[in-house]
Each structure stands twice: as structure tokens, then as C-alpha cells.
Amino acid sequence: MEKKLGIYSLVASIVTSIVIVLIFYFLAAGKVSINPEMYKPIDMYAGMVYVFVLSMIVSASIWPGIIEKKLKG
Amino acid sequence: MDDVIIKIKGMMCGHCEKTVTEAAKSVKGVTKASADHKKGEAKVSFDSSVTTLETIKKAIKDADYEVIDDDEACPVPGKTAIIEPSAKVADKIIEKIVDKDGEIKKTPIKITGMTCASCAQNIEKALNKIDGVVKASVNFSFEKAAVEYDSSKVTTEELENTITSLGYGVAKNEVTLKVGLMHCASCALNIETALKKTTGIKSVNVSFPLERAKIAYDPEFISVQDIIKVIENVGYSASLKLEKSDADREQRARDEEIKRQRTNLVIALVLAIPISLGDMGRNLGWAFVPDFLKNDYLLFILATIVMLFPGRQFFEGTYKGLKHGMTDMNLLIATGTGAAYLVSVAATFLDLGEAYKHTYYDTAALLIMFIVLGRYLEAMTKGKTSEAIRKLMGLAAKTARIMVNGEEKEIPVEDVKINDIVVVRPGEKIPVDGKVVNGLTAVDESMLTGESMPVEKTVGAEVIGATMNKTGMIKFTATKVGSDTALAQIIKLVEDAQTQKAPIQKLADIVAGHFILAVHVLALLTFFFWFFIGFEKFNVPSTFGMGMASPFLFSLLISITVLIISCPCAVGLATPIAIMVGTGKGAENGILIKGGEVLEKAQKLDTIVFDKTGTLTKGEPALTDVIAVKGSENEVLKLAAIAEKGSEHPLGEAILKGAKARGIDVPDAESFKAIPGRGVEVKYGGKRVLIGTRKLMSENGMDVTSLIGKLEELEQNGKTAMFVAENNEIAGIIAVADTLKENSREAVANLHKMGFSVAMITGDNKRTAEAIAKQVGIDRVLSEVLPEDKASEIKKLQAEGRKVAMVGDGINDAPALTQSDVGIAIGSGTDVAIESAQIVLIKNDVRDVAKAIRLSKLTLRKIKQNLFWAFFYNSVGIPIAMGILYPFTNPPYLINPALAAAAMAASSVTVTMNTLLMKRIKLQE
Numbered sequence: 001m002e003k004k005l006g007i008y009s010l011v012a013s014i015v016t017s018i019v020i021v022l023i024f025y026f027l028a029a030g031k032v033s034i035n036p037e038m039y040k041p042i043d044m045y046a047g048m049v050y051v052f053v054l055s056m057i058v059s060a061s062i063w064p065g066i067i068e069k070k071l072k073g
Numbered sequence: 074m075d076d077v078i079i080k081i082k083g084m085m086c087g088h089c090e091k092t093v094t095e096a097a098k099s100v101k102g103v104t105k106a107s108a109d110h111k112k113g114e115a116k117v118s119f120d121s122s123v124t125t126l127e128t129i130k131k132a133i134k135d136a137d138y139e140v141i142d143d144d145e146a147c148p149v150p151g152k153t154a155i156i157e158p159s160a161k162v163a164d165k166i167i168e169k170i171v172d173k174d175g176e177i178k179k180t181p182i183k184i185t186g187m188t189c190a191s192c193a194q195n196i197e198k199a200l201n202k203i204d205g206v207v208k209a210s211v212n213f214s215f216e217k218a219a220v221e222y223d224s225s226k227v228t229t230e231e232l233e234n235t236i237t238s239l240g241y242g243v244a245k246n247e248v249t250l251k252v253g254l255m256h257c258a259s260c261a262l263n264i265e266t267a268l269k270k271t272t273g274i275k276s277v278n279v280s281f282p283l284e285r286a287k288i289a290y291d292p293e294f295i296s297v298q299d300i301i302k303v304i305e306n307v308g309y310s311a312s313l314k315l316e317k318s319d320a321d322r323e324q325r326a327r328d329e330e331i332k333r334q335r336t337n338l339v340i341a342l343v344l345a346i347p348i349s350l351g352d353m354g355r356n357l358g359w360a361f362v363p364d365f366l367k368n369d370y371l372l373f374i375l376a377t378i379v380m381l382f383p384g385r386q387f388f389e390g391t392y393k394g395l396k397h398g399m400t401d402m403n404l405l406i407a408t409g410t411g412a413a414y415l416v417s418v419a420a421t422f423l424d425l426g427e428a429y430k431h432t433y434y435d436t437a438a439l440l441i442m443f444i445v446l447g448r449y450l451e452a453m454t455k456g457k458t459s460e461a462i463r464k465l466m467g468l469a470a471k472t473a474r475i476m477v478n479g480e481e482k483e484i485p486v487e488d489v490k491i492n493d494i495v496v497v498r499p500g501e502k503i504p505v506d507g508k509v510v511n512g513l514t515a516v517d518e519s520m521l522t523g524e525s526m527p528v529e530k531t532v533g534a535e536v537i538g539a540t541m542n543k544t545g546m547i548k549f550t551a552t553k554v555g556s557d558t559a560l561a562q563i564i565k566l567v568e569d570a571q572t573q574k575a576p577i578q579k580l581a582d583i584v585a586g587h588f589i590l591a592v593h594v595l596a597l598l599t600f601f602f603w604f605f606i607g608f609e610k611f612n613v614p615s616t617f618g619m620g621m622a623s624p625f626l627f628s629l630l631i632s633i634t635v636l637i638i639s640c641p642c643a644v645g646l647a648t649p650i651a652i653m654v655g656t657g658k659g660a661e662n663g664i665l666i667k668g669g670e671v672l673e674k675a676q677k678l679d680t681i682v683f684d685k686t687g688t689l690t691k692g693e694p695a696l697t698d699v700i701a702v703k704g705s706e707n708e709v710l711k712l713a714a715i716a717e718k719g720s721e722h723p724l725g726e727a728i729l730k731g732a733k734a735r736g737i738d739v740p741d742a743e744s745f746k747a748i749p750g751r752g753v754e755v756k757y758g759g760k761r762v763l764i765g766t767r768k769l770m771s772e773n774g775m776d777v778t779s780l781i782g783k784l785e786e787l788e789q790n791g792k793t794a795m796f797v798a799e800n801n802e803i804a805g806i807i808a809v810a811d812t813l814k815e816n817s818r819e820a821v822a823n824l825h826k827m828g829f830s831v832a833m834i835t836g837d838n839k840r841t842a843e844a845i846a847k848q849v850g851i852d853r854v855l856s857e858v859l860p861e862d863k864a865s866e867i868k869k870l871q872a873e874g875r876k877v878a879m880v881g882d883g884i885n886d887a888p889a890l891t892q893s894d895v896g897i898a899i900g901s902g903t904d905v906a907i908e909s910a911q912i913v914l915i916k917n918d919v920r921d922v923a924k925a926i927r928l929s930k931l932t933l934r935k936i937k938q939n940l941f942w943a944f945f946y947n948s949v950g951i952p953i954a955m956g957i958l959y960p961f962t963n964p965p966y967l968i969n970p971a972l973a974a975a976a977m978a979a980s981s982v983t984v985t986m987n988t989l990l991m992k993r994i995k996l997q998e
Contacts, residue, residue, distance in 0.1 A: 027605055043625035054597040061400055061590045
């Protein structure tokens with residue numbers, strides 16, 4: 001159960017983070033195309049990395065609890 | 074042959090025991106009888122074919138003692154039918170979970186305080202009544218309950234609470250572990266979470282400031298070693314806390330931590346200065362900064378050293394936590410400093426465009442410097458908060474001098490055994506608890522009781538280990554050694570109190586538990602806002618200046634500031650640190666408070682109920698009046714003393730002491746006869762001397778009508794008055810009374826001043842009780858209360874809506890102490906009373922009741938101040954860090970990440986310092 005919980009949580013966290021990063025990417029890509037003077041691709045890529053790190057921290061804190069409840073119940 | 078225990082009221086001394094034993098033995102068929110006045114019972118073996126229990130009881134009643142009726146008398150536990158079936162159940166208690174799917178579980182509960190088989194039946198009935206309990210069996214002789222229950226409906230805590238609410242105790246297997254590597258209150262919560270998830274753990278309290286974990290566990294499911302492994306697995310260290318030289322080891326560990334953080338601080342400070350000058354000098358164009366300092370590669374090398382040495386602890390902590398799915402303060406710092414460092418490294422080694430020419434090595438270095446400064450200050454102040462307990466631990470003597478074969482021998486204090494004769498010279502510490510067998514001295518007990526005056530000790534007096542022998546050499550028999558000494562018990566009590574949480578902490582725990590997650594969510598949202606909306610909307614490149622051209626870097630800096638400024642530590646520290654200092658201060662003043670819950674309950678008190686005997690009064694009768702009808706007062710007193718010389722009754726002892734105090738020589742009587750319930754008759758010098766009640770005098774043909782007025786006057790003043798007669802002629806009246814303690818009146822007056830309603834509870838008749846109450850200034854008297862009814866009297870007061878504190882000292886006060894909202898035991902009292910109370914006053918001084926309440930109020934006030942500050946700091950600091958003031962200020966205001974780090978470090982230090990101010994406040998008015 002512990003192992004399952006770990007794997008499910010990791011997968012869920014990665015998927016959630018990728019979803020958030022993708023949202024960031026699409027929004028940032030829009031900004032880069034609309035206002036290329038202010039928004040550079042480097043801002044977008046660097047932002048994606050930072051958003052992924054923060055999203056992983058947040059989702060890795062939330063998912064284990066939810067999955068544990070589901071597995072138990 | 075039948076064995077019974079007969080409960081008896083009215084026995085006061087060895088003499089009463091003898092009378093009851095003889096009364097029982099006088100019944101034909103009784104083979105064995107022994108009475109115990111302390112327990113209030115007599116054990117009787119009798120042949121039921123010859124006599125009956127009723128006949129024995131009648132004989133005892135005829136001897137003028139009250140017998141408690143059948144249903145209250147307990148059969149002696151032995152080969153009775155009640156025990157055997159339960160024994161079988163006890164064998165089964167090793168069964169663990171019997172039905173996992175149905176969540177039907179079995180748990181053994183160790184029970185204390187049962188005195189007879191009917192106690193076991195009471196507990197069994199109460200447990201079986203609980204919704205969710207399938208079956209409960211209580212075994213009296215094994216002192217265990219085996220409960221089969223539905224875990225979805227009832228918890229083991231509820232089962233235990235039911236048992237304790239009946240007035241019994243639940244013995245838990247408890248262990249206190251020393252926990253290391255905790256950096257903030259979240260670490261403590263992480264350990265609690267991990268342990269609570271572990272099977273076999275009943276309750277857990279982890280104290281971050283104390284670095285202790287107190288765990289109640291079921292040894293059938295988990296061992297102490299397994300518990301240690303669980304803690305180690307989540308990234309912390311744990312070891313069994315050993316009593317011996319604990320103070321030294323703790324001090325060493327604390328010194329090491331201070332040294333470690335000081336080294337880190339020096340490195341961070343030495344490197345942060347050139348890094349900041351170089352980085353800011355280049356970014357802001359400071360000409361006074363030498364060019365070599367502005368070099369990116371040099372800044373990279375210096376910042377990397379900061380990250381690798383002083384900063385490593387945050388990354389290591391984060392890694393260990395994340396490995397086990399735990400987040401703590403380290404993660405916030407690691408994310409913030411790591412992001413600033415990595416962006417700078419990328420800007421140094423990669424060509425990312427014009428906007429990325431700036432590096433943020435200064436931010437990373439300053440963040441680490443300020444946070445390390447905070448940790449250093451915290452390590453210093455944390456040591457001060459636990460000073461009280463360290464002082465107590467440090468009080469213990471290292472060696473003792475004992476008599477071996479008539480010679481003195483110095484041995485380590487741990488090797489002293491009970492009954493060893495210990496020799497202590499003037500100026501030396503008394504090593505263990507004991508009873509003086511030789512010598513006279515004055516002992517300074519201030520270190521334990523707070524009492525500044527040395528206490529005189531002579532043969533028979535009790536001495537306490539760790540106190541200082543001042544004037545003379547004494548020899549004493551060791552009565553308590555090792556962990557049984559008063560000092561060891563006090564330390565345990567204070568430690569237990571410090572690891573317990575106050576209900577107010579629940580809110581702080583909930584906040585601290587979700588704090589780090591919430592801050593990361595806020596940091597992410599802040600980043601999104603400033604990246605997509607704020608940067609463009611508020612035209613940051615032109616309004617902010619400093620060459621800020623990248624929306625990513627700007628949003629990142631604000632997001633880092635949010636991570637750095639938030640301080641779960643202040644929230645987590647607010648309550649435990651105040652409890653620690655408060656209970657420590659209490660211990661220094663001879664007031665032991667058993668945990669945080671008491672502090673909160675003490676705020677709501679409005680009524681203080683004092684037990685009379687031994688609490689407000691000295692508990693020993695003393696001679697108060699001698700009225701001579703024939704001859705002089707001294708002649709009357711001499712007659713009374715001669716008569717009472719052979720008596721073991723406390724009233725007799727008081728008369729004898731009174732006579733000796735007046736220098737009267739008291740010769741032995743020729744014959745002595747106790748007349749139960751009436752008095753004493755002796756022959757002396759050919760004369761017949763009687764001392765006793767008016768009934769005794771009337772029965773002997775004496776007319777006392779003319780003296781009844783005086784007798785009643787004395788009785789109205791709460792005194793016990795007796796006639797003294799010589800050769801059937803009244804010689805005078807003698808009165809004795811339990812006298813008030815010196816400070817009782819002042820104690821009651823203080824409580825009145827504080828606005829409390831003060832009551833007195835006693836078994837005395839109304840007239841006597843009111844007389845005493847009048848002397849002491851008490852406004853409400855609960856008189857003629859039988860010992861077993863004291864608790865119900867407290868209940869009645871509570872039913873009036875009052876919040877009641879009961880102050881008592883005796884075994885018979887224990888139920889009332891438990892029933893009251895706050896039980897306060899006077900330290901000279903019995904172990905049972907001390908066990909039942911939530912506050913223990915070590916000094917035999919009732920004025921400490923007011924002090925204890927004042928200390929409770931002070932501590933709770935500090936908790937509230939700390940919590941307010943912690944919540945205020947975070948709820949103001951975080952929005953400012955998020956840039957809420959940016960649109961409304963000109964020039965736009967943003968907190969610098971380094972300033973945020975300094976504020977964060979200051980916030981937890983502020984909480985600690987504010988709490989330490991408590992130490993300066995005096996508990997006197």
C-alpha cells in the first residue's frame with residue numbers, strides 16, 4: 001500500500017505540474033507573441049521551470065493525502 | 074472460612090485500630106482481624122458456620138465506630154468467582170486486530186486505582202454502555218481491561234476517558250525521546266504526523282523548543298526501537314532520554330548547536346558583505362566598489378561557498394523531508410535561495426539577453442546570512458527558555474557519603490540504596506531523600522520550594538535530596554533514591570507539563586500544519602499575477618527602475634520574497650515556548666503546573682474551595698484553652714496530661730504536648746483505661762482521674778450543668794472541649810483545636826482581592842466549621858461533608874455554573890480534586906492527592922494558590938500575545954511581500970528579499986524574547 005501510494009502520488013503530482021506548466025506555457029506564449037518587446041522566450045522557459053518546481057512542491061503536498069483516502073476507502 | 078474487608082469510618086489512630094480489631098476478635102468464630110485506620114477498613118476472617126458478618130459489624134458498631142453498609146464492603150480479592158473468568162479474558166488480550174474488514178478491534182487497557190472487584194465491575198459496566206463497544210471485560214487482579222470495539226464508532230482515547238471519568242487511572246506505556254535535527258514547529262508536526270500513522274502509537278506530543286517527544290504506545294504492537302526508527306525515517310534523530318547527567322548532555326548539545334550556527338553565521342557574514350557590495354555595486358553603478366568585486370565569476374565562487382556551507386543545512390533538511398513527503402521551514406528557504414542562486418548562475422554562464430545581465434548572488438547570500446543569524450539567536454534564546462529544568466537537573470548531588478561498617482565512604486549518588494545511612498556535613502548538598510536519624514541542622518530548601526528561610530531538621534524530620542545542609546552535621550536513612558526522589562519527580566512532572574499541548578495550540582497547529590503548503594500556493598499565484606498581469610499593467614520597467622526588464626526575474630523576486638518572509642516558526646513556537654517558560658517559572662517558585670490545559674482552565678475559575686484539615690489548618694490538634702474549676706490551670710492540665718499519657722489519640726497527644734510546653738512534669742499513671750467514644754480513665758496517686766465528654770461525667774454521677782455554657786462556647790469556636798475530673802469532682806475544662814496555618818488568612822484575603830468566591834469544605838459539624846471559616850475569612854462553608862461526598866459537593870457548585878478549583882492534601886480529597894475544574898494539591902499532601910491534582914504547590918503554603926493562578930494567567934496572556942504577533946506578522950508581511958502596496962505607493966514599494974529574511978528571522982526571535990520577559994515578572998502582588 002505504501003509503495004502504491006508513493007507511485008500514485010508521484011504520477012499525480014507530475015501530471016498536475018505538467019498541466020500547470022502547460023497552462024503557463026500557453027499564456028506566456030500568448031504574451032510573447034503579443035508583446036515581444038516586454039516578454040522574451042527566455043522569460044517563458046525560465047518561468048516554466050520555476051512554475052514546475054513550485055507546482056511539484058504544492059501537488060506533492062496535496063496528492064498523498066487524497067490518494068491515501070481513496071485507497072482506504 | 075470467609076474473608077471480608079469491612080469499611081469503617083471514624084478510626085483516627087493506632088488506638089482506634091486496636092479497639093476495632095479487639096471488637097471484631099471478641100466475636101466467637103472470628104479467627105483473624107486487623108484494622109487499618111489509614112485505609113479505613115478492617116480485614117476479618119471468620120467461620121460462617123459460627124457467626125455472621127452482621128454480628129461482626131454490630132460488634133464494631135458497639136465499639137462506637139461507624140460501619141459502611143454491605144454493598145460498599147468489598148470481598149477480599151482471592152479465589153472468588155469474579156476473578157477466574159476475567160483471567161481467561163486477560164490471556165486473550167494479546168489478540169490484536171480480529172476483524173480488519175469490520176474494523177472491530179481489541180485493545181488491552183492497563184487500569185490503576187481499583188481497590189476491589191466491584192471497581193472492576195463498575196468499569197466493565199461503564200465500558201459496555203459505550204456505543205461501539207462490542208464487549209469489555211475487566212480483570213481486577215491483572216488490573217487490565219480487554220475491550221472489543223468498533224473503531225469507526227469509538228476510539229481508544231474515549232475508552233480511556235470513560236475509565237478516568239470514573240475516578241480510576243489508565244496506565245500507559247510511555248516513553249520520552251530526545252529528538253534532534255528539528256528546525257521549526259513544522260518539523261515537530263511532521264514527526265507527530267508520521268508517528269500517529271504508525272500502528273500501536275496511542276498519543277504523541279513533540280515539543281520543538283524542548284526537543285522532546287512524549288509517546289504513549291502499545292508495546293504489543295510497537296517497540297521503542299521501532300518508534301525511534303519511524304522518527305529517523307522521516308529525517309530526524311531520536312534517542313532514549315537518559316536521566317543520568319542529562320543536564321550536562323543537553324547543555325553540550327545546545328552549545329554545539331550554538332557553535333555550529335555561529336560558524337555558519339561568521340562564514341555567511343564575511344562572504345555576504347563582498348558579494349552584496351559587488352553585486353549591488355555593479356547593478357547600481359557604485360563607483361567606490363573595486364572592479365574585481367563586480368566580477369561575475371568571483372561572485373559566483375563566493376556565493377557558492379555560502380550555499381555549500383552555511384546554506385547546506387536548508388537543502389539537506391529539504392531533501393530529507395521531501396524523501397518522506399514532509400515539508401518544513403527548510404523548503405521555503407531552499408526554494409527561495411535556490412531560485413535566486415540558479416537564476417544568477419544561468420545569467421553568469423549563459424547568454425540570456427540584455428534583461429538577464431543582472432545577477433542575484435547578493436539576494437541568495439543575504440537571505441542565508443539573515444536566516445542563519447535567526448537560527449543562531451534562536452539557539453541562544455531556546456537555551457534560556459529551558460533554563461528552569463536544566464537548573465533543576467543541575468541541582469542533583471554527584472556523590473554521597475554513606476556509612477559502611479562504621480566508616481564513612483564516598484560513593485556516586487546513583488549507588489545510594491534505600492536504608493543506607495547517609496552522612497552530610499554543613500555546607501554539603503543532601504544527596505537523596507531520607508529521614509534524619511542523628512543530628513540537628515538547618516536546611517536551605519529554597520532551590521526546590523522557593524522558601525527562603527532555612528528549615529530546622531532534627532531526628533525524625535524528612536530531608537529532600539538536592540537541598541543544602543547549612544549548620545550542623547546530620548545522619549539520615551535514605552528513603553527515596555534515583556528516579557523516586559522528590560527532585561526526580563519534580564523534573565518528570567515539569568517535563569511532562571512542558572511536552573503537553575494547551576487547547577489553544579490546536580489552532581496554531583492547524584495553521585502551522587498547512588502553512589508551508591499555503592505559502593507555496595501564494596508564491597505560485599503571486600508569480601502568475603506579476604508575470605501575466607502586474608508587470609505589464611503597472612509598467613514595471615519604467616516604474617520600478619534598477620534596470621528591471623524581465624517579467625520572469627521581477628515575478629521571481631516577489632515570489633521568493635513571499636517564500637522567505639512567511640514564518641511558520643513564530644506560529645508554532647508561540648504556545649509551547651510560553652508553556653515552557655511558565656511551567657519553568659512555576660517550578661522555580663515551588664508551583665508545579667501539569668500542562669497547558671490547566672493554564673486555560675485556571676483563567677475561567679471563579680470559586681476556590683479549600684479542604685479544611687491539613688490545608689487551611691495544620692491538621693494537628695493543639696491545646697488552646699485550660700479552664701480551672703478546682704485548683705490552678707496547670708494542675709488541671711497536669712491531671713489531663715497524666716490521663717492522656719498512655720493514649721495514642723491525637724487529642725491526647727495535643728494535651729501532652731501542651732503540658733510539656735508549659736514545663737509541667739507529667740508522671741505515668743498507675744492504670745489506664747480507654748472508654749471508646751467517651752474518654753479515658755486513669756488511676757494516679759490513689760486518685761481516679763477522668764477526662765472526656767459530658768456523657769462520661771454524667772454516667773459517673775457528676776453534675777456538669779453549670780459548666781455546659783463554657784463548654785458550648787468553646788465548641789462554638791471550633792474547639793474540642795473535654796471535662797477533667799478528679800475523684801468524681803470536676804476539676805476543669807480542657808480544649809484542643811486544629812489551629813489555622815499562619816498564612817491561611819492572608820491566602821483567603823488575597824483570593825478575595827482577586828475576585829474569587831472562597832469556600833471551605835469539611836466533615837466537621839456546622840458550628841465548628843463556621844467558627845473556623847469566620848477566623849479565616851471564608852464566606853461559604855460546606856460542612857458535615859463525608860469524605861466520599863466531597864466530589865459531589867464540588868459537582869453541585871459546578872451545577873450552579875461556577876468554575877471551581879479545589880485545594881486539598883489528603884487521599885480523601887482526591888475525587889474532589891479530580892472532579893474540580895482545577896485540582897490544586899498542597900505539596901505536603903499524599904501522593905494520591907498530588908497525582909489527582911493538576912497544580913501541585915511544593916511549599917506547604919496556601920498563599921501559593923493565588924500565585925499559581927496569577928502564573929497561569931500570565932502564561933496564557935503571553936501565549937495570546939505570541940499568537941497575535943505571529944498571526945499579525947504573517948498576515949501583514951505576506952501581502953506586503955506579494956506586492957500589494959506596489960500600485961498604491963510612489964515610488965512603488967516592494968520588500969527586498971534580504972529585508973524579508975531579516976524580518977522572518979526577527980519574528981521568531983521576537984516571540985521568544987517576548988516570552989522570556991515573563992521571567993522578570995514577580996508572582997507576588
